[in-house]
Amino acid sequence: MLAVVVLMAACDSTGESPMTSPLASAVPSASFDPGGSAGPSAEPTASASPEASASPSANPSASPPPLAPGTADPAKFGFRAKGLSHEVMAFVTTSQLDYGIDSLDLSVVSTIAFFSLEAASTGHLKHDVRWRRWTSAITDRLIARAHASGTKVVISLARFAWSPGQRMVARELLSHADRRQLLATEVAAEVARRGVDGVNVDFEPIPIGQKANFTDFVHRMRTALDAIRSGYQLTFDVTGHHDSYDVGGALAPGGADAVYLMGYHYAGTWSTIAGSTSPLGGPRYDVSDTIRSLLRFARPEQLIVGLPYYGHVWPTRTNRVHSRTLGGGHDVQYYQAAAVAGRLGARWDPVEQVSWVVFRDRACGSCPVTWFQLYFDDARSIGAKYRLIEQRGLLGTGIWTSAFEGRPRELTAAIREAFAVTPP
Secondary structure (H helix, E strand, O other), rough: OOOOOOOOEEEEEOOOEEEEEOOOOOOOOOOOOOOOOOOOOOOOOOOOOOOOOOOOOOOOOOOOOOOOOOOOOOOOOOHHHHHHHHHHHEEEEHHHHHHHHHHOOHHHEEEEEEEEEEEEOOOOOOHHHHHHHHHHHHHHHHHHHHHHHHOEEHHHEEEEOOHHHHHHHHHHHHOHHHHHHHHHHHHHHHHHHHHEEEEEEEEOOOOOOHHHHHHHHHHHHHHHHHHOOOOOOOEEEEEOOOOOOOHHHHHHHOOOOOEEOOOOOOOOOOOOOOOOOOOOOOOOOOOHHHHHHHHOOHHHHEEEEEEEEEEEEOOOOOOOOOOOOOOOEEEHHHHHHHHHHHHOOOEOOOOOOOEEEEEEOOOOOOOOOEEEEEEOOOOOHHHHHHHHHOOOOOOOEEEHHHHHHHHHHHHHHHHHHHHEOOOO
8 A cells, every 4th residue: 555644733824823634525534545556556566676767678670560460459449439549548447337337437438447356366367355346236237337338448468577575376377378378368258258348467577587478368368258259359568668568469469458557656655756646748768658658669659558437646845847756645536635735736747748737745643844846647637638638549548537627527538538439
C-alpha cells in the first residue's frame, strides 16, 4: 500500500487564518488503493530507478517485426464498429463492478479489461476473492451490458514481481514450460467458458532471466486462444521502463496483437521533486520518451497508451512548480483532485503539460504549516496526450481506471472529442 497521509486543520495561503484543509473534504485520510498494478503498484512501475532520466536500454539492431496478417485487426478490438477512431480500453477492478454496470459510459469504451485474475506459481489460476467476483452474477451483468453495447470484455491476467516474494512466484511460474502451457490453456478455456473476447497479460516486471520465457508464454497464449477460435484479442502490459520485456518478440507473428503501455506512475511516493505522474515532456524520462522507445520494437498500430485518472500530492519545500518534496505524499483520484482544483484553482505546467494546485496545509495536527503540491491529469492535459496518440498513428488509449473519474463528465467528454467519429 502507498503511504498514508492525514491532512488536518490548516492555514490559508498567507498563513494568517485557519481554514478547512483543501484535501480534507475531497480526499480520504488514507491514500486510495489503486486496485492493482495495471495502475500504480506498491513499488514504482515507471522504472527500477524512478528518478532516472535515461531511456530504456535497447538492442540498436532490433527492428519492428513484419506486420503479421490480422495484427491489430480492428475486428479484434471493435472500436470502429462503435464509431471510434481508436481503441479505448478501460480497466474495471473487482471492487468497481457496480460502477462498470451503473456508470461507465460504454459509448466511448471499446474494450473492458476485468482486473484481474492472478496466475499462481503452479500455472493454475488462483481461486481467490478475485476469482469469486469473476464467476459471480455481477460480472455476468457487466459482460452482458458490455456486449449489448458492442464493447468487448477481456480477462486481465496478473502476475506481479515487485517484491522478493512476488519475484520468487513469478520465476517459479515462468521458468517451467509445462506451467506456462498449463496457464495458457487454462486461461483460454476460461475465455471460452465465459464467452468473453480475449486476454490482457499484466506481468510486471519480468524477473531477471525470464524475458524469453515470458515471450514464450505470450506466444503460447496466442496459440491456446487460436485453438478455440480465431479472432480473440491478446495484449500485454509494459511499464514505462520496459527493459525487462522483449517487446518485439512478444509482438512477432504468432504473438500478441498489441502492447499496452502503462503511461503513468512516473512520479510517486519515492519522488524527490514534485511533478506529473504522467508527464508528456520535461527534463526527466516521460511518456513521449517511452512511446519513442517502444516504436523501435512495435508498429504504431500495435501500441496502446494507458493514461491515469489519478494524480499525486506531496508536502513540498516551496510553492514553486516542481519543488523539492518533504515526504512521500499519496495518490489522489481524479474526482478528488478536481474538487480541490475547483476550490483553489488549478495552474498549468507547460513543461510537463499537466495541471497542478499549490496550497498551505499541515501534515498532522501538531505539524507546522507547509506547502503542498498536487499534480493531476485533467481534460486539458489528457487531451494533449490524445493528440499525440493521433499524431503518431497509435492504436489507441487505455484508462486506469474509469471509476476514478467519479460521475462521467470532463474526462469522458475528452475521449469523445478526441476519438468519436459518429455520435453515440
